[in-house]
Amino acid sequence: MSTITRRRFLEATGVAAASVLASPALVRAQGKELVMLGIWPFTGAFADVGPLPDRGMKLAIEEWGNKVIGRPIKYITRDDETKASSATRRMEEAIDSENAKVVIGPWSSGIALACTEVAKRRKVFYYFSGGTEDIAGKRCHRYAFNWAASPYTAMHVVVDNYMKLNPSHKRWYLFVNDYAFGWSVEKYTREAGQHHGIEFVGSDRMPLGTREYSGFVSKAAAAKPDVLCLLNAGQDVLVSIREAHNFGLAPKVAIVNSWGVGTEDFLQLDPKTRENFWVGTNAYYGANTPVAKKMVELYQAKYNAPPGYAPCAAYGMTRLTLRAIEKAGSAEPADIVKALEGWETQDWPGKLSVNAKTHQTVRDYFLLRCKKPDQMKHQFDFADIVAVSSQPLMPDSLNECKDIGSL
Amino acid sequence: MRRVALIRFVLLVAAIVVLPFCVRPVVASEICIFAIAAMALNLIFGYTGMLSFGQATFFGLAAYTAGLMMIHWHAPLLAVLAAGTLVGGVAAALIGYVCIQRVGTYFIMLTFGFNQMLYFIAYKWTAVTGGDDGLPGIPRPPFAVGPLSISLDSSLRYYGFVAVSFLLAFYAMKRIVDSPLGVIFRAIRENPGRAAAVGYDVKRYKWLAFTIAGAFTGGAGVLYSMMFGIVPLESISWIISGDIVFMVLIGGIGNLYGPLLGAAAFKWLSEAISVVWERWPLILGVALVLVVLFLRGGLVEAFTRVRDIVAGGGPRPEPDEPVSVPDAAESQARP
Amino acid sequence: MNLSLLAGAILNGLVTGMLYALMGIGLSLILGLLNIPNFAHGVLYALGAYVMVSGTKAFGFVGGALAALVAVAVLGAVIETLGVRRLSRVHPDYTLLLTFGLSLILTESIILVWGPVGITSQPPALLAGSVDLGVTLYPKYRLVVMVVTAVLVLASYLFVTRTRYGAIIRAGIEDKDMAAALGINIRRVFTVTFAAGAGLAALGGALMTPVRGLLPTMGLDILPFAFVVVVLGGLGSLPGAILAGLLVGVVQSLMTAIWPPGADASVFVLMTLGIIARPQGLLGQR
Structure with a gap:
């Protein structure tokens, strides 16, 4: 290639590249905002x-x-x-x-x-x-x-109040999503369960995003639990509920989703599959x-x-x-x-x-019990709030934040 | 020819200097890091003809190694970089030895399979790797040689270190592909049968190429581990492997500069568009399809074409088979 | 492990296994005939599921499944004609890039059309609930899906091995140039094969909606397994893909019962060992 064409090429591509690359830099932070x-x-x-x-x-x-x-x-x-x-x-x-x-x-x-x-x-x-x-x-x-x-308070609100209403449901089976969230809530579900003599008849850990819950549901069914406790997140919750119904486990066995999102999940679930479904959540619109x-x-x-x-x-x-x-x-x-x-x-x-x-x-943390289809007064009347509480507080001895540090 | 090469190199250095002022230093660092990984894949894919869908194995292993060394031993920067490169190379030698026994789709799936297994180990071995939460709390040691010690805490300074590492890696890679070894690699890509007939131990050279690439990728992984103070689980997942493959393909394979442009375009596009529109992968997809259908030589070809238009010659007729990509498919498809 | 659990795990494995086989057959034919690792195969499966959900509302359950089959098969034909065909003379890596781009576009299109939120769907009322098989309770719908996919898998296999058109496809896999020289319109065979593969994937997705639910990224969840099935079975071998599909499904399911975290990893261990021990695949010839 000749020198001239090369230079012209470099200029042209250089200008083009600079203008393309520079665009995000044009958005500079403004002083007062x-x-x-x-x-x-x-x-x-x-x-x-x-x-x-x-x-x-x-x-x-x-x-x-x-x-x-x-x-x-x-x-x-x-x-x-x-x-x-x-x-x-x-x-x-x-x-x-x-x-x-x-x-x-x-x-x-x-x-x-x-x-x-x-x-x-x-x-x-x-x-x-x-x-x-x-x-x-x-x-x-x-x-x-x-x-x-805190997961400590939340799991206590769920387990304590559920057991108050269903004292005989002592056999629990856990589905746990295998990451930070799942580990925390599992730890405190087990901790809260001890106070009520709950026997954890089985638990499975699965990665977030598991789409095939049939194996876990079969396993859970074989353990004959009173409660299937869902400590998972996102679509995993819905998939497990659907499978539990397909396999005839629910609504005979109660499903407790201890740390749920509430409304958005309810909207995606057929009202029939919300029967005997309990949800612990940080926010319910009925507050x-x-x-x-x-x-x-x-x-x-x-x-x-x-x-x-x-x-x-x-x-x-x-x-x-x-x-x-x-x-x-x-x-x-x-x-x-x-x-x-x-x-x-x-x-x-x-x-x-x-x-x-x-x-x-x-x-406050909420425990909800879903309504049966015939009890719902309108399409968003999903559940009764059976408990709202900010107690018990996590004992200081359990919290691993010993020094919050400086600014 | 030497002058052309020199000008190209000067241009590259200029681009590296300008980069952090065009995009954020963080993005610029990441572009350079992935450019190293893409360059490494280019050695085995573009130059030797083996498409690895498992480069994240070496990237992630080195990142974890580096992270653990810095957290537990407060190891110095250069030691960590050396160790990660070594780990990448050794892992690639072990895994590569098995993979290069097969070719074509089987080779791809073996590299992918090993990647998935190591991902699984990283995912389950939470005591060491932190599992899904990633390995946090990684310090960024200063650059220290003898009495000299430079803190790399600011994004720009860290970019400086990454950029220098990148240029050294680029120079090393250039030496490799220009050497007789590089010629042998290319001969294997063009026609493994003929290379064997001439007397080269094809498997041994493939193994060597794979190992070298693993070492480079490991180095990139170390640089990545210090970026955000955390080694995320994704760093060893096939998503990263796939990203590296697509960077190389976008840039244009079998030439030293292609993967660099590919890494820059891929990273910059996904950053720039994701800020504008949350459905950014759609635009990325459309861009990919257009490039494949109309601009197969990748960005390198785009530059060539622009040059030709600027030179007044008008666009060249598009060749059926771009010169940079020989149709080795038939010979590859059979084990 | 008790008997009921074992039976449940094997049945689950067979259901997923049949789905893998269905995906694998299409992928294998496309790979064998067109030499394309179809990265978009997963998203075609997802698209089938989404069309199914909309189609069911308009035409009922069977109508929805047919709509998914037809719509995605037509899309497959379009992709082959306008995209893949243009790349027939260049390196297959470009088709990989093309199908990757298409998979991004289609996934995002699903989000734009149907929204990012997952959808759950119920089996038709007739097939709701479960039956007692003696050893275990099992959902009716899953049993039906197992039978239907088995019939589809078998029909595809017989079509390729026993019919004239199937013979043409096999001739194309063996030697494209020779087939073309014999006066076969090989381009049209390519289009039909790609469309059929896409249609089978879509039908798989459609049938699985009540089993797995819908999510825009569901295609990416299944894609690696479909590739594993093709490679483990042997490239271009249909009986291999079927056998490998069932094997992968059952191994995955049994591992779920024994040690859940290892379920997916075991599949890749299986594949790696498979390739090392039998480079030509379980039933592959080459």
């Missing part, structure tokens, strides 16, 4: 969940009129692909390029444990809601908070408090269905963060942290407080 990042799964195993917390977070920010302490809020989202590597990369990228100071999400506990490391290193405010005890436990640090009830009622009304008007756990959690975390920013009069991560620590207040789902030593939110 507060950037809040919602990191949610839009693709991958939890792809079905992503849009829901996105709605909840938007709802809270809109309620604040898109600004807080006089600063406009810029809400951005990133797709975590239900992968720790993508979540951490995109979180870091958003901190670098958009100057995000507040990060909320993701959905999976396993991925949250990766994100919390980034929050710690980059000193950004981090809020998560999920079933792993480690965010406000073994892997706690000053910048991370857990909004969901009887002013904050919850107002949010449910807004949400239902916008999306034609009541919110389940995912949008409520995102809404609740965003709302509490915004209120903490107002309380502190500052949107600096360190100030938000200090404002939240030890705070007792009314928010979603009701009275709550933030443990300053562990950053665990002490709040």
Whole structure:
């Protein structure tokens, strides 16, 4: 090739390449605005969940009129692909390029444990809601908070109240998704079970995303349990319920989904398969408090269905963060942290407080019993709330967060 | 010819310098890391004709090794890099010895099968790897040689380290493919039967290529482990193996620069589009299909064509079989 | 392990095994005849399931299954004519890239059309519930699926081995150029084979909807196993694919009963050992 054509080629491709590559860099963070990042799964195993917390977070920010302490809020989202590597990369990228100071999400506990490391290193405010005890436990640090009830409290609310109503159901069989979330809730289900003389007649651990539950259901049926306890997540819950019905295990045997999402699962289940189905959850739209009622009304008007756990959690975390920013009069991560620590207040789902030593939110947990098809008054009348409680608290001796560290 | 090569190299260095100012340093680092892995796959796929669908095995093994060394022993940076490269190479030698006994689809599925088995071990051996949660809490040691010690804490500094590692890897790879060894590899790709007839021990050279590629991939895995302070389980999953394959294919195989462009395009596209539209894989899919149907030489060919248009010659008629990709399918399909 | 559990595990294994065989036959024919590792085979299976769910609402259960079969087979023919055919003269790696791109496009299209949230579906009322087989209780629908897939698998096998058209396909697998030289319109055989393979995958997906439920990514869950079946059975060997499908299904299911975490891994161990011990596959000739 001649020198001239080569040079022209280099110029042309160079200009083209530079303009293509430079485009993301054009979006620079603006001085005064507060950037809040919602990191949610839009693709991958939890792809079905992503849009829901996105709605909840938007709802809270809109309620604040898109600004807080006089600063406009810029809400951005990133797709975590239900992968720790993508979540951490995109979180870091958003901190670098958009100057995000507040990060909320993701959905999976396993991925949250990766994100919390980034929050710690980059000193950004981090809020998560999920079933792993480690965010406000073994892997706690000053910048991370857990909004969901502690798995200790949650599993006690479920097991204690279920046994109060069904004292003879002492044979339990467990399906556990094999990751951070599943291990935490299994540990405390067993712990709570001891107090009621529950015999765990079997338990199986399966990877998240298992689609063939027939083998596990056959095994469970052979063990003749009184309760099939689902400690799994996402579609796994629905697949196991469907198989339990196909194999004739349910509704004879009660199904207890101790850490469920509630509404979104109910919508996907045939009313017949909801018979004798019990769900423990962090948020049910029937919660009887002013904050919850107002949010449910807004949400239902916008999306034609009541919110389940995912949008409520995102809404609740965003709302509490915004209120903490107002309380502190500052949107600096360190100030938000200090404002939240030890705070007792009314928010979603009701009275709550933030443990300053562990950053665990002490709040109500729900146990629901699904209604039979003929008991439902309208299409969203899924369940009765049989218990709401924020007790018992996890004993300090059990919490592995011994030193939350410095800012 | 030497001048052309020199200009290309200078251009590459310039691109590496400019990269972190065009995209975020984090993305730039990842592009370089995956470029090393893609370059390694290119050695066995593009130059030697063996498509491995299991490169994440070596990537992940090295990442875990490095992570564990840094967490438990606070091992220094260069020691970790050396160890990871070694682990990648040794693992590739062991697994490769079995895989290269077969060819074509069977070879692909063997590499994939071993990848799945090691993924499973990483998934179940939670005490060591953290399982599905990944291996967290990995420090990023400073770059230290003698009395000199440079902290790599900022994204940009770390990029600097990754970029230098990448250039060294690139130089090493260039030396390999330009050497007589590289010629033998290419001869094996073109026609394994003839290479054997001329007296080369085809299996031994395939094994060697596989092992070298494993070592490079291991090095990339080490760099990856320090990126976010965590080794996620995906780093050893077939998704990463697949990504590496597609990077190489997008860039254009059998040429040194193709995989680099492929890695850059793949990573940058998925980052840039995912911010704009949550259904970004759709756009990636459309781009892939268009490239395959209309731009088979990959990005390298795109550059060539643009050059030709700029030079005023108009587009070249598209050859039925791009020169860079010989049709070795028939000879490959039989064990 | 007690007898009832063992019987249940084997029955479950046979149901999944038949599905794997059905997927494997299509994949194997496409690989043998067109020399394409069809990465989009999984998403075609998923698409069949989704068309089934919509089709059932309009035409009932059987109508829904037929709609899935026809729609996806037509799509398969289109993919072959407009995409795969254009790449017939170049290296097969490009078709791998093409089918990968298509699988991304189709998966995302499913999300755009049917939404990202999973769908559960019930078996038709006639087949709901379970029957007592003496050793174990077993869902009626699964038994029916097992029989229907077995008939499909057998019919495909007989079609390829006993009919004139099947002979043409086999001739194409043996030697494309020779078949073309003999005056066979080999291009049309390619299109028909690709469409048939796609249709079988879709029918598999459609029949499995009440068993496995629907999720946009369900194709990726099953794809690795379909490839394992093809390779373990021997490239291009239909009896091999059927045998391997059943073997993989039963091994996976038994492992689920014995040591659940190892269920999927055992399949890959099986495949690796298989390739090492019998390079030509279980029943493969080459």
